[in-house]
Amino acid sequence: MAQGRVLVIGGGLAGLAATMRMAELGVAVDLVSLVPVKRSHSVCAQGGINSVNALTRQQGDNEWKHFDDTIYGGDFLQHQPPVKEMADWGPRIIDLMDRLGVPFNRTPEGFRDQRRFGGTLYKRTAFAGATTGQQLLYALDEQVRRYEAEGRVKKWEFWDFLEPVLDDAGRCRGAICQDLVTMKFHAFPADAVILATGGCGLVYGRSTMSMVCTGSAVSRAYQAGAAYGNGEFIQVHPTAIPGADKLRLMSESARGEGGRVWVPRKSQDARDPREIPEAERFYFLEERYPKYGNLVPRDIATREIFDICTTEGLSVEKDRLCVYLDLTHLSREMLDRKLGGILEIYEKFQGVDPRSVPMKIFPAVHYSMGGLWVDYERSANGGMEEGAVRNQQTSIPGLYAIGECDYQYHGANRLGANSLLSCIFSGLFVAPSIVSATGSKPASAESRLFEAALRRQEQRHESLLSKRGGDENPYALHQDLGSLMTRVATVVRRNEQLVAAYGEVCDLEARWRRCSLSDSGNWTNQNVVFTKSLGDMFPIAKLILKGALLRDECRGAHFKPAFSMPGIAATDPVEQRREAEQWCDRFEENTRKWLKSTVARHGADGHPQISYEDIDTSLIPPRPRLYGLVGGDVIEEVWKERGQRQATGVAAKAAVAVGAGV
Amino acid sequence: MIQAVSPSDAEHDSEPHAAAKTVHVRVLRQDAPGQESYWERHAVPYEPNMNVISVLQKIAERSRAEDGRQVAPVAWDCSCLEEVCGSCTMLVNGRTRMACSALVDRLLEESPGEIELRPMSKFPVVRDLKVDRSRLFHALERVKAWVPVDGSYDHGAGPRISPEEQEDAYPLSTCMSCGCCLEACPQYTKIEAVRRDDESEADFEQRRTAAFDRGFIGAHAISQAVLFNGHPTGRMIADERLASLTAAGGIQQCGNAQNCVAVCPKHIPLTRSIARAGRAATVWAIKKLFDR
Amino acid sequence: MNVSDSDQSFFTRHQFLIYRLFSLSGLIPVGAFLVVHLVTNASVLAGPGSFQARVDLIHSLGPLLVPIEWAFIFLPMLFHAAVGFVIIAGGLPNVGSYPYVGNVRYTLQRATGMIAFAFIIWHVIQLHWMGAPLGGGKFDPHHASSSTAVALQPIGVTALYAIGVLSAVFHLANGLWTLGITWGLWTSPAAMRRASWVSVAVGILLGGAGLGALAGMRRVDVEQARVIENRMDEVKRMLEGREPVGGPAVRVPEAAPAVPVSAPNSSEGS
Numbered sequence A: 001m002a003q004g005r006v007l008v009i010g011g012g013l014a015g016l017a018a019t020m021r022m023a024e025l026g027v028a029v030d031l032v033s034l035v036p037v038k039r040s041h042s043v044c045a046q047g048g049i050n051s052v053n054a055l056t057r058q059q060g061d062n063e064w065k066h067f068d069d070t071i072y073g074g075d076f077l078q079h080q081p082p083v084k085e086m087a088d089w090g091p092r093i094i095d096l097m098d099r100l101g102v103p104f105n106r107t108p109e110g111f112r113d114q115r116r117f118g119g120t121l122y123k124r125t126a127f128a129g130a131t132t133g134q135q136l137l138y139a140l141d142e143q144v145r146r147y148e149a150e151g152r153v154k155k156w157e158f159w160d161f162l163e164p165v166l167d168d169a170g171r172c173r174g175a176i177c178q179d180l181v182t183m184k185f186h187a188f189p190a191d192a193v194i195l196a197t198g199g200c201g202l203v204y205g206r207s208t209m210s211m212v213c214t215g216s217a218v219s220r221a222y223q224a225g226a227a228y229g230n231g232e233f234i235q236v237h238p239t240a241i242p243g244a245d246k247l248r249l250m251s252e253s254a255r256g257e258g259g260r261v262w263v264p265r266k267s268q269d270a271r272d273p274r275e276i277p278e279a280e281r282f283y284f285l286e287e288r289y290p291k292y293g294n295l296v297p298r299d300i301a302t303r304e305i306f307d308i309c310t311t312e313g314l315s316v317e318k319d320r321l322c323v324y325l326d327l328t329h330l331s332r333e334m335l336d337r338k339l340g341g342i343l344e345i346y347e348k349f350q351g352v353d354p355r356s357v358p359m360k361i362f363p364a365v366h367y368s369m370g371g372l373w374v375d376y377e378r379s380a381n382g383g384m385e386e387g388a389v390r391n392q393q394t395s396i397p398g399l400y401a402i403g404e405c406d407y408q409y410h411g412a413n414r415l416g417a418n419s420l421l422s423c424i425f426s427g428l429f430v431a432p433s434i435v436s437a438t439g440s441k442p443a444s445a446e447s448r449l450f451e452a453a454l455r456r457q458e459q460r461h462e463s464l465l466s467k468r469g470g471d472e473n474p475y476a477l478h479q480d481l482g483s484l485m486t487r488v489a490t491v492v493r494r495n496e497q498l499v500a501a502y503g504e505v506c507d508l509e510a511r512w513r514r515c516s517l518s519d520s521g522n523w524t525n526q527n528v529v530f531t532k533s534l535g536d537m538f539p540i541a542k543l544i545l546k547g548a549l550l551r552d553e554c555r556g557a558h559f560k561p562a563f564s565m566p567g568i569a570a571t572d573p574v575e576q577r578r579e580a581e582q583w584c585d586r587f588e589e590n591t592r593k594w595l596k597s598t599v600a601r602h603g604a605d606g607h608p609q610i611s612y613e614d615i616d617t618s619l620i621p622p623r624p625r626l627y628g629l630v631g632g633d634v635i636e637e638v639w640k641e642r643g644q645r646q647a648t649g650v651a652a653k654a655a656v657a658v659g660a661g662v
Numbered sequence B: 001m002i003q004a005v006s007p008s009d010a011e012h013d014s015e016p017h018a019a020a021k022t023v024h025v026r027v028l029r030q031d032a033p034g035q036e037s038y039w040e041r042h043a044v045p046y047e048p049n050m051n052v053i054s055v056l057q058k059i060a061e062r063s064r065a066e067d068g069r070q071v072a073p074v075a076w077d078c079s080c081l082e083e084v085c086g087s088c089t090m091l092v093n094g095r096t097r098m099a100c101s102a103l104v105d106r107l108l109e110e111s112p113g114e115i116e117l118r119p120m121s122k123f124p125v126v127r128d129l130k131v132d133r134s135r136l137f138h139a140l141e142r143v144k145a146w147v148p149v150d151g152s153y154d155h156g157a158g159p160r161i162s163p164e165e166q167e168d169a170y171p172l173s174t175c176m177s178c179g180c181c182l183e184a185c186p187q188y189t190k191i192e193a194v195r196r197d198d199e200s201e202a203d204f205e206q207r208r209t210a211a212f213d214r215g216f217i218g219a220h221a222i223s224q225a226v227l228f229n230g231h232p233t234g235r236m237i238a239d240e241r242l243a244s245l246t247a248a249g250g251i252q253q254c255g256n257a258q259n260c261v262a263v264c265p266k267h268i269p270l271t272r273s274i275a276r277a278g279r280a281a282t283v284w285a286i287k288k289l290f291d292r
Numbered sequence C: 001m002n003v004s005d006s007d008q009s010f011f012t013r014h015q016f017l018i019y020r021l022f023s024l025s026g027l028i029p030v031g032a033f034l035v036v037h038l039v040t041n042a043s044v045l046a047g048p049g050s051f052q053a054r055v056d057l058i059h060s061l062g063p064l065l066v067p068i069e070w071a072f073i074f075l076p077m078l079f080h081a082a083v084g085f086v087i088i089a090g091g092l093p094n095v096g097s098y099p100y101v102g103n104v105r106y107t108l109q110r111a112t113g114m115i116a117f118a119f120i121i122w123h124v125i126q127l128h129w130m131g132a133p134l135g136g137g138k139f140d141p142h143h144a145s146s147s148t149a150v151a152l153q154p155i156g157v158t159a160l161y162a163i164g165v166l167s168a169v170f171h172l173a174n175g176l177w178t179l180g181i182t183w184g185l186w187t188s189p190a191a192m193r194r195a196s197w198v199s200v201a202v203g204i205l206l207g208g209a210g211l212g213a214l215a216g217m218r219r220v221d222v223e224q225a226r227v228i229e230n231r232m233d234e235v236k237r238m239l240e241g242r243e244p245v246g247g248p249a250v251r252v253p254e255a256a257p258a259v260p261v262s263a264p265n266s267s268e269g270s
């Protein structure tokens, strides 16, 4: 049995998977979380979890195709070995979760049922009702509770991670956390610290994420020196229900079943939508994309809805951007049968029946592809070497990151139902690496390190509490930050806006320093905890903005109109080919320049230092994503020819080399 | 910035809709365990589709009571805001429910004029609307609410399960540990342990756990025991679960008031679980009697 | 609940067993007794003779009657009541906040249990021979109808009896339903609904029997009943070869207006 003590921060899918596996391997685990782990954000995931399965396999699917879909969907911005390893582990992970009791939906014969999600041709997605994330999380929570009962895991719920403690050599030796009830600080010496703290949706004010997705833990690691990868890649979901407190997801199936998106032609038409005649309605998706209509791909739908409200000013409401998603022309019986569950969500939170009144929806920040930069060790077969100390390790030795808070698996864009897989996978896979790491640990850390860190945190806390007479309100600042980020760093990005926004974020950060707290007590002070985490949102906001500003291209979720590569305008075949050749040249040029991970480091001046890292694309060479592009077929043809030419070229060269050798 | 609406401003606003534009809230506050609780009135601007969470967010932002006094923000728990995480349980207008799905419009229809917020009464108050629900989670440990697998190594798929069994199990598995069922249960009474001066943290923990172990286990845990005793692998330790279900504070303490099922926000068929557990306990107890 | 670190009491350690015995005792023997008792009493509707015949049957147990009464009625009932009070003390009724049908029934189950308890004590003192030292014990097994009728004569007494009997009946009928859940006889919501109807039916039938008995008692013509009872008593004595004892044990209060509600049934004498 292995020994050692490991600190896991965060008990979502990733943190719980890691905790379970480490406890099984005999490592003592301290599990720290802002909320009881069973309430982590992973409960919100509805759709499902991807993996190759017996059924798809017989239809020609295999792990490689899942791997390829993930890489292609992510626009090639991921290192390929970890993704390959994840796809390879998929079937085993689903089997494991099945054994742990997840009530996956069943076929009449009693096998797991599967559905099809975006970005693939196969029915790869296993699901448990409309609450797959909740079911997966509970299964892991139960196993961890079992280890807790055996005394192998100790949970610290309602605790906040404040800083990793580094020794003089820069190695992580533990962390400082704070009890959110008593407000006491505690040092956790550990042989390794694993961050599994999820996404950072709150940087955008409101998103589809939970209220604990502040990104504060990641920011604190980043400020302590950990590198942050691909921060600018933020996924926006086209249809969410705007709410005063949160933006709740509205499934794409509403459009799939015939829902129509429209706005009144007259801006902010005050009439009841049902009284607006057809002629005065603007079905902008149907008009602009006659071929796909309301079912245009996710990113296009997102962009169009965003544009119609912002650039064209046709939002249904003035202070709250939204468009109509109309189901009222469909029969109630059909709606209840096919969409019952999701319509109930709308009804429950909006208090309006979407069967008789058009829904109001708007895109919402949904997922952060970026996160802490982590390492991996490539195995001989092109995957990840199991048990290697480097796997999932951040740029700070001894500090690891898994789940949504790492940058490793989804590149520039995440495929639906792939995140739950990456969370569980990285959690399970990191455990043996930790065991290896704790085996090779140096002599125990000196207590002075922890004392100094404790003092630092206590001081920060005290100075926040004792600040008097400041005129800034943290909640109002958070709203300002959120609307600013949502405006400039979501769907459409423009350099001039990003430059301005960067300055504004710096201003907000300066104003944050003048925040005065309305609660200066030292008992369950949510006011100070919030203010602290708000302060830690600014570094993340800045690295997102700067990363976005510097990346002058379009890739995955990052769209800059100024650098988009339009399709082919010409109709004449010869001209078309010429344009396609040009297009491919430009694509190759762009790939050479931009197919790199953004790596941000926290500078001493508080600004992010951005550098770029080459990507391991050794398994699948990059190719253009042409979905929906005008003239895409011609470009594809040209691209294929180039590929063949190159291949024969390589073969010819090899032949020459062989010939020379003889 | 913060627009502290002074009472006089509100009076000047004599439009007929003026009343509808402000939401009046009465919150039962308590600064810390063992302290006196007190009522505090707040007024926040009305917005369409508001729920109790957004009201509380506005209260936190204003940090002022209705009378203009500067006050600390009200403390409360929440996370998902989608009614799946189980954090935000509280007594809204006297009834236990999730604050995130409690819509202001509906509440005002229910009792016009004012919304009343109180912390759950069956759990010790930590502060204001935030309570300590560790007993609820401890109950899950008591009934061994897990599938006792060998470990996480690959052993192929889990057992085959018919769609009927899945449809039976799935609702039980959506229990989000919110505690509504416990709050409304007349048989579930508060256990509040207070640490004594001469007691170490560990001794206190032990004493508290012992008290939890004697107290009523609650509908949610009974239902979880039924869920896992129905799973082909979970069933392998069914006897252990029945042993805890029939220990002190076990299923026998249920008085069949059926409030639990009436208030469960996830509509979990709790009374069916309780009756099934009752049946299993009957059979098990008789079997044990003759096996001795 | 108070948090003490004392060891678990006997009651705590055997809670499940005790609660199940409690539940069982509500049905058998206490519930069963209640049914027999009310049905027996209702036989007065068929005339004092009919009632007397049933009482005689019971009393034919002779000296065994006392131990049987204790073993199958008083002790189980005391046990049920004692545990019942512990359970009541441990609960926190909240119909005010949660006015659901199930909760109303839960609360009524407790209220009726307590009413039944008070009623039964009073009832025993008033009529059972054990109550004689307390000025009660008015029931004379040899003059079953007449002695009871006299005791129930004041309208207030009848009213209290009605409340007590209906409480006990509700308690048993609703108890049957909860017992079915407790032991796992009905588990699905649909089955519970069906069982509810069964318990409503049981309640109506038993309630009818109980109220019928009361009405029957009020209808008894005391004089005529005594004639019949005396005659029956004589027959018994002759059969048993015992000496007739002087005077009836029933004292008819002077003031009590002997008002038979309706004419005595002609079949009574047979």
Ligand SMILES: Cc1cc2nc3c(=O)[nH]c(=O)nc-3n(C[C@H](O)[C@H](O)[C@H](O)COP(=O)(O)OP(=O)(O)OC[C@H]3O[C@@H](n4cnc5c(N)ncnc54)[C@H](O)[C@@H]3O)c2cc1C
Binding pocket: A009, A010, A011, A012, A013, A014, A015, A032, A033, A034, A035, A036, A037, A040, A041, A042, A043, A044, A045, A046, A047, A048, A049, A132, A133, A159, A160, A161, A162, A196, A197, A198, A199, A208, A209, A210, A212, A213, A214, A215, A216, A217, A249, A366, A367, A402, A403, A404, A405, A416, A417, A418, A419, A420, A421, A423
């Ligand atoms: C509405 C919605 C639907 C989704 N649906 C799907 C889907 O169908 N399929 C799919 O694959 N993906 C889906 N996703 C994405 C997926 O749910 C998440 O990416 C995933 O759950 C993240 O898991 P995690 O373990 O990384 O982190 P989380 O589950 O977010 O957990 C983070 C943990 O860290 C803790 N924590 C955070 N900060 C701190 C701190 N400072 N100190 C201490 N602890 C801290 C929290 O308490 C929590 O325990 C969806 C996301 C959303 C928002």
Ligand code: HEM
Binding pocket: B253, B254, B255, B256, C022, C023, C024, C025, C026, C027, C030, C031, C032, C034, C080, C081, C082, C084, C085, C087, C088, C109, C110, C113, C114, C115, C116, C117, C168, C171, C172, C174, C175, C176, C178, C179, C180, C182
């Ligand atoms: C008239 C005589 C009585 C009869 C026939 C009777 C019968 C029953 C029955 C059948 C039950 C259902 C048991 C179960 O749910 O498992 C019950 C429950 C109960 N009885 Fe009685 N009972 C009687 C008197 C009393 C008395 C005197 C008390 C004490 C006050 C009492 C208190 C209770 C309580 C509190 C319950 C509910 C227990 C629970 O559901 O947890 N009963 N009774």
Ligand code: SF4
Binding pocket: B181, B184, B185, B186, B187, B188, B218, B219, B253, B254, B255, B256, B257, B258, B259, B260, B261, B271, B274
């Ligand atoms: S049925 Fe049992 S658990 Fe449910 S509320 Fe009633 S007494 Fe409580």
Ligand code: SF4
Binding pocket: B174, B175, B176, B177, B178, B179, B180, B181, B182, B219, B220, B223, B263, B264, B265, B266, B267, B268, B270
């Ligand atoms: S059973 Fe229902 S009410 Fe009880 S904890 Fe679970 S979800 Fe909440």
Ligand code: FES
Binding pocket: B077, B078, B079, B080, B081, B082, B083, B084, B085, B086, B087, B088, B089, B098, B099, B100, B101
């Ligand atoms: S916040 Fe999660 S249930 Fe209300």
